[in-house]
Amino acid sequence: MGALHDGHLSLMRQAASENSRVFVSIYVNPTQFGPTEDLDSYPKTWETDMQQLEALDAELQQGGKGRIEAVFAPTTKVMYPTLPPDSTLPGVGSFVTITPLAHLLEGASRPVFMRGVATVCTKLFNVVEPERVYFGQKDIQQTAVIKRMVRDLHINTEVRVGPTSREADGLAMSSRNVYLGERRRKTGIVLWQSLRAAEAAYSMGRCDRDEILAMERAGFEVDYISLADPETLEEINHVDESRGAILSGAIIMLSLEATKEGEKLGREHDTNRVRLIDNIILQPRNQ
């Protein structure tokens, strides 16, 4: 979908090491974005994408087996030649649906996502007729859906899956990472750390879901974090040092998804949502 990063380039390198002619497709496919998703704001970096592809092709010329033969960047009218792309459910148009795979994992939160992916990949495969197609493990459900589609619909191509390219701290590269900004970028690493903790449990011989997923996992939602005037409790942007302020917050500890054997639970084995509140008084100070 463009906004190329090293993860995309690694797939192209893999393709060039296994084939002589590599076709790169760049197309932000509307039917895999739900009506409230980020289709309009999806990052578009065509110029730098082309510079990266030229640099990669020059690198491939030095020694690799294959070269970048072409970039296929169709318009939506080409990809959806009759009816306009519809990303609502049930949707009007010609779609490829691969169920039940499409309804699981990402599909549970993004109901049209996998239908759009299967549909646009069918179109791309029909246009290019590739001997092999390359997808990244990062989008693992996508790889499962496409493998199933290729098998069930007798599509004459081989699906190859490349490893996930990561940033130095482990965060999976993604075009959407540009949305994060510094603070969320730092905190986002918690997903990879949690997956690694679960993997460690498996490496230590654990096989039961509860043992693998239990970790020290406890979800919470922040209800509010407040900085307020000590008397009116109105939110303030600046602390008047002669008055001080009240710093307070509430979080909701979510229900536990799974419990461990012998784990100390709440009263009467309580695992329901718990609201926690706390505060600190920022005392007035002499000026």
Ligand SMILES: Nc1ncnc2c1ncn2[C@@H]1O[C@H](COP(=O)(O)OP(=O)(O)OP(=O)(O)O)[C@@H](O)[C@H]1O
């Ligand atoms: N970090 C990565 N490592 C390897 N392959 C990747 C990585 N990120 C994406 N890919 C693969 O590149 C292909 C194109 O993906 P896409 O254009 O959606 O990029 P993306 O970075 O995954 O974007 P998004 O932020 O929308 O998920 C897909 O097969 C995807 O799995």
Ligand SMILES: CC(C)(CO)[C@@H](O)C(=O)[O-]
């Ligand atoms: C598979 C895909 C090309 C379909 O638009 C897209 O979902 C992607 O790039 O991962």
Ligand code: BAL
């Ligand atoms: N990287 C998969 C495409 C999507 O999230 O829409």
